Amino acid sequence: MLQSNTFSRKTKGGRIRKEVREVYLRDDIYCGATACKICDASGARLTSSPIIILDTNVVLHQIDLLENPAIDNVVLLSVVLNEVKNKNMAVYNRILALSKNSLRKFYVFSNQFHKDTFVKRMDGESPNDFNDRAIRVASHWYQTHLGGATSILLITNDRENKRKAIEEGISAETIQSYVKSLGQPELLDLLVNPASESEGVAMEVVEDLRPSKIQVVYPEHKPMSEITSGLHRGIYHQGKLRVNRYNSFEAYVGSESIGDEIIIYGRKNMNRAFDGDIVAVELLPQDQWHEEKNLSIADEDDEEEEDIRLAPSSADDAPRTTNLEVGSATNMNSTPSHPSGRVVGIIKRNWHSYCGSLEPKSKPAGTGGFTFVLFVSKDRRIPKIRIQTRQLENLLDKRIIVAVDSWDRRSSYPSGHYVRVIGEIGDRDTESEVVLIENDIDSRPFSAQVLSCLPPLPWSVSSEDLANPIRLDLRHVRVFSVDPPGCKDIDDALHCTALPDGNYEVGVHIADVTNFVYPGTPLDDEASQRGTSVYLVERRIDMLPKPLTEDICSLRADVERLAFSVIWKMTPEAEIISSKFTKSIIKSCAALSYVEAQARMDDSRLMDPLTTDLRNMNALAKIMRQRRIDRGALTLASAEVKFQIDTETHDPLDIGMYQIREANQMVEEFMLAANVSVAKQIRDYFPSCSLLRRHPTPTREMLEPLLRTAAAIGLSLDVSSSKALADSLDHAVGDDPYFNKLIRILATRCMTQAVYFCSGDLSPPEYHHYGLAAPLYTHFTSPIRRYADVIVHRLLSASLEIDKLPTIFQDRAQLTSIADNLNYRHRNAQMAGRASVELHTLIYFRNRPTDAEARIVKIRSNGFIVFVPKYGIEGPVYLTSKGEKGGGEWFVDEEKQKIVKMDNTISYSILQPVRIHMEVVEPQPNRPKLQLTLII
Amino acid sequence: MEYVSHDGLRIDGRRPTEMRQLRAQIGNVSKADGSAVFEMGNTKVIAAVYGPREVQNKSQQISDHALVRCEYSMANFSTGDRMRKPKGDRRSTEISLVIRQTMEACILTHLMPRSQIDIFVQVLQADGGELEFISRTRSACINAATLALADAGIPMRDIVTSCSAGYLNSTPLLDLNYTEDSAGGPDVTVGILPKLDQVTLLQMDAKLPVDIFENVMQLAIEGCKAIENYIREVLLENTKQLEYRRGL
Incomplete structure (x- = not known):
């Protein structure tokens, strides 16, 4: 049956045009109930009675509740899904995940394409009324379709919709009364009270307790229309709000319209904006730009204080310091470097759920079994959140997850609701879990779909692989690997053979992960989502399933493994004569640890071939390293620590500085060289869709703290180029041995991290890697633990015409979004690693x-x-x-x-x-x- | 944007391998030797055929086969916004050429030397109707022209049918509608001679890996075959009507 939707649309040019769209109504959309005798039951998921039909407002607000397994047997109407999608993409993705989850009984019913439930928009009907009507029509259809056998329950929090539904003979309830009828009190905590109701209750309570507080705390947000016109006229500026990680009373909005960061001081100026929200900002008059900046450690009106934490390793982790012109506090005439402003409206909220605990000292207050408590997020950027709970006693010493619902202007705190308990505070597993959740790391086991993409175990090199002409058989070559002790995911191995003409053949062999991870498979999607393996002190969260990580891909000793090799011919002066990339089969003869390798090289009695290879390599590496330093590569330092963990209890036994040996530097040098060679190759073949890594040159402003420190101790640093900086760092030798390292640590801290990017997005001069002083750089050498390397492997094999380039590379926007995700994941993994170290330090x-x-x-x-x-x-x-x-x-x-x-x-x-x-x-x-x- | 929902329905309720509704009528222009109106969803095209007749411009006369000419145009009312479309612009010249070449490949021109066949195609209604996307109407134009040629009784090797298929959300989609086409994904237009299993038209102005392209093209060919069945039905019905009118 053919129907058409007619509507008016505004074109880009601003004209109104009538649009006609066809709608094909079908009779092959099934109700999804197993009890139904008419419909095809192959996709049916709804088993028991009653079948629940949800209204849009319920999905939008109660998603945390819906994710609880107690709610099941749900029909999601496509009209509801569409409305949810338009209103909140995050909720949409969550509800979609629910509908795809085979353990849950969420059935999507395309009501707008079903011949009996199609509803045509009436003249003058508002979109909301139209959707409500469509929901009622679908509910009614379900009721008559399934007959008396199964009951249908429409859950809606829209009073009008509920009334009309009951008039039409559909049983309808609000979510509150439905949850109460389930008789599971803990579900009630998950329930979000609609703003109107909860505000009423909340205000009452506040009135009881602190009468002085009933006042408007925050200025009103401007209506959207005003914001839009304000943005248009240039009086407001739009940008993402980022709260200072170390001082939650200070936030920055990077604004494109003024090309600078706008600083926002204080909660009042932030006006209920959260970190990550897209906000509209109004600039303050210039004489208010620079408010007295507090230099003390703890903020005045903040009861929290600066925590002890790991020393930051780059500018991204370090606390932000505003650029204060020295003496500006006394000399008010000088213009502050950054404008400050205040938030007038929030364009897009970035609310999600937060990990933390309840504030113990907050007085329990509430009525009817409910208690209002304040929740303190572990993320200091997030303000305290007020939640109501019935299980206060239970939750006090627990880490819990809380979601934010609303923030009324009469309330100092946003209100939210409890989502779930993680575990006891202080418990190592709980705290580790918190670290993972905080950093958005997926630590769930791999799904069956993902695991089904693995090759059957036990796996070994097959005769097909051996016969494959693209694979070079390198099993006779003396290949070995050098890794940290106890390393199971060995993704790189080396060889170094002296050639009769005095030159060396040096090979870097990288696990051939792309031979097992095909583009477009669930395995690939999962890996691309995870982006990287995460190393915590006591555990590792893999990017790829364990069989791949530890066995099939890992280049272990004495087994044949598939590899992707970079083979150079080098002179004894470490000049590369030729380089070659090939897929290969190798058989590693030894998996050494750094300590072992170092010991072998140092022990002059050992003259076996492996040790000779090591020494040759080391000699080459030293030359390469020196050359790199001469080019201006920085030797940066960070204070990495290493734990000794009790194997039984997993408690830390000892902490010590991570020692860097020559062997580490040797391996690092060859990995760098391989990455650089590969970067050149893929960039030559695919100039616009390569994935490269760049390290932006730090601006003078970023180096300011370093310069100020250096000036204070009478040291002058030249930061005009990386070479100059490297040289002046070399000359910065104080009277004590640790001085130089300390200066290097401080320097490292001023720099941002290197990032992945798609080569088509930037111009070649911007590809530069500052820290390594390399014009091109990428990641190729760790495909087991980094997805970027997997992409680079695919690019490289496409450039060698071994494989076809996957289609994704033709879509630059998608490649950019992958690069962004990798940066995000990479950063989160580092943050999680550091947080884990902090936890274990404690x-x-x-x-x-x-x-x-x-x-x-x-x-x-x-x-x-x-x-x-x-x-x-x-x-x-x-x-x-x-x-x-x-x-x-x-x-x-x-x-x-x-x-x-x-x-x-x-x-x-x-x-x-x-x-x-x-x-x-x-x-x-x-x-x-x-x-x-x-x-x- | 989600063009195929996860329960496998497209934004207009079709499944990926389903075509829009087809409708055809024969003999709408009585003055012409053959004519037809062909609709694919919201796209509506009228075609009229004159000939074979004497060549109007003697200098264009070809001694051993017929001259086929084609003129494509869009009605001013076809898109909804009252814009005057210049005649003979690049786009319509291109579509005219495409239609002419496609039809020429199936007309037995050697049977009609020194004569001329004129095909006029006009788009009455364009789905969506933004100028950038009117080239999508070419499938409908070719199908309409085929019907009109058949109606005119012009000898042909086979009937030509045309259909397009696109590739969105990693799914090959048959017969893109306006919204899907506006997504800017690849769009493969195929014209075939179904009985002879020959391709007379193949157009795509996007990049697509070969293996996917083959799938998409195969889908478009299936679509062409479905259209062929429909056109044959319409022609048969029309012939029956003619028989009936003649009292046979």
Whole structure:
């Protein structure tokens, strides 16, 4: 049956045009109930009675509840799905995932294409009324279609819709009454009360408790129409709000319209915006641009204080410091470098669920079994969230997940609802789980679909592989691998053969992951989503399923494995004469650890061929490294620490600095060389769709903190180029051995991280990798743990005409989005790794109060921030106790970066070594934290 | 954008291998030797055929076969926005040429030397109707021209039928409608001689990997065959009507 939809649409040119669209109504859309005798039951999922039909508002607001397995047997009408999609893409994706989940009984019914449930829009009917009517028609159809055997329940929170439904003889209920009827009280916590109702309740409660608080806390958001016109006229600026990770009262909005960042100080100016929201900002008058910037460690009106954390390893992790012109506080005439503004409206919310715990001291308040409590997110950028719960006692010492629902302007806190419990606070597994959730890392086991893409086990190199002409048989070559001890996912191996003419043949062999991961398979999709393996202190979350990671792809010793090889012919001076890329079969003769390799090279008695190879390689690597440094590559440093973990309890036994040996540098050097060679090859063949990695040159502003520190200790650094910086870093040798490393650590911290990008998106000069001083760079050498390398493998094999280029590479937008996802995942994986180390540091010090040597890295008005090299942590040391404000007794010399006691008896200057005492304290029950105190 | 929902329905309710509704009528222009109206969904095309007749411009006369001419145009009212479309613009010249070449391949021109066959095709209604997408109407134009030629009784090797198929959301889709075509994905237009199993028209102005292209083309060919069945039915019905009118 043919029907047509007619509607008017505004064209890009602004004209109104009538559009006619055909709609083909079908009789082959089935109801999805197993009990139905008329319909085809092959796709049926709805088993029991009653069958629930959801209204759009229920899906939009109660998605957390719907994800609970207690709610099942649900019909999702396509009209509902479409409306959800238009209103909230995140919810849409979640509901779609539910409908695809084979364990849940969510059936999608395309009511608008079914001949009996098609509804034509009536004249003057609003879209909302139209949708409601369509829902009722579909519900009615279900009721008559299934007859008396199965009952149908329409769940809607729209009063009007419910009334009309009951009039039409459809049984309808609100979600609240339905959940109550299920008799599972814990579900009630998941329930979001519609704004109108909950506000009523909430305000009542607030009235009871704190009458002074009933006032408008925040200015009203401007209506959308005003924002649009304001943006158009240039009085408002649109951008994504990013809250300072270390000071939640400060946020930045990167605005394209003024080409600068707008700083937003204070919650009031942020006006209920969350981190990641797209907001409209109005600039403040210039004389208010620079509000008195507090230099003390803890923010004045903030009761939280700076936590002790791992030393940041790059500018992305480091706390943001606003560029203060020295002395601007006294000289008000100088223009502050960044404009500040306030949020006038929120264009798009970035609300999702947050991990954290309940604030213990908040007084329980509430009526009828409900208690209102404040929830403190682990992510400091998120304000406290008010939730209501019936199970306060249960939740107090738990880590829980909470979702935000609304933020009324009369309320200081956003209101949200409880989603689920993760576990007990302080428990290592719970906290690790929190780390994973916080960083959006998928640690679920691989689905059956994904696992079905694996080759059958046990796997071994087949005769087909051997016969394949594209595969070079390198089994006779002495190939070996060098990795950290205990490494199971070995993705690179090396060989180095001396040729009769005095040259060397050097090969880098990388696990041939793309031979097992085909584009477009569920396995590939999953890997592309995960983006990278995540290494926590006590566990690893793989990007690819374990059989691939640890067995089939891993280039273990004494087994034949498939590899993708880069083979160079090199002179003894490490000049590359020729390079060759080929798929290969190798048989590694030894899987060495860095320590073993180093020991072999150092032991002059050993003269076996493997050791000779190692020494040759090392000699080559040293030359290559020197050449790279001469070109201007930076030797950066970070304070990486290594835990010794108890094998039984997984508790940390010892922490130590991660030692870097020559063997590490040797392997690194060849991996860099392989990456550079591959980058050149793919970029030559696919100039517009290669995936490369670049490291942007840091701006002078970014290096400002380093320069200021250096100036304070009388060191001048030349930052005009990476070469100049590298040289001046080399010359920065102080009287103590650790000085140079410390300066390097500080330098590293000023730089942003390298990022993946699609070569078509940028112009060639921007491809530059600053840190490595390489014009082209990519990742090729770790396809088992990084998806970027998988993509690069595909590009490389396409350039060699081994495989066809997958279609995705023709879609630059998609490639860009993959690169963005990889950057995001990569960053999250690093953050998670660091958070895991932080967690274990805390566990380690719990029973071991320790004294240690530390260095002052930043001066604040009431103390300073120290860096403890041995444990790689950084944190504040207070000179004045918290209650009193700094400045009374102590005086900060901004220029010399010094803090001096008023009577001039004691002074601390930057980079000065101090001794500190580290201890875990529990200022609030269940909230342990590491505290640093100065030992004088 | 989701062009195929996960329960396998397209935005207008069709499944990926289903065509839009076909409708055809023969003999709408009584003055012409043959004429037809052909509809594919919201696209409606009228075709009229004159000939074989004496060549109007003697200099164009070909001694050993017939001259086939084709003129394609769009009615001013076909798109809804009242825009005057210049005659003889690039696009319509191109479509005229495509139709002429496709039809010429199936007309037995050597049987009609020194004569001329004129095919006029006009789009009465274009689905969606933005100018960029009117080239989609070419399938409907070719089908209409085939019917009109058959109605005119012009000797042909076979009837030509044409259909297009596209590729969106990693799914080959038969007979794209306006919304799907606006997505800007690849669109393969195929014209075939179904009985002879020969391709007379193949157009695509996008990139597509060969293996996928073959699938999409195969789908378009299936579509052509379905159209062929329909056209044959219409012709048969028309012939029966003619028989009946003549009292046979």
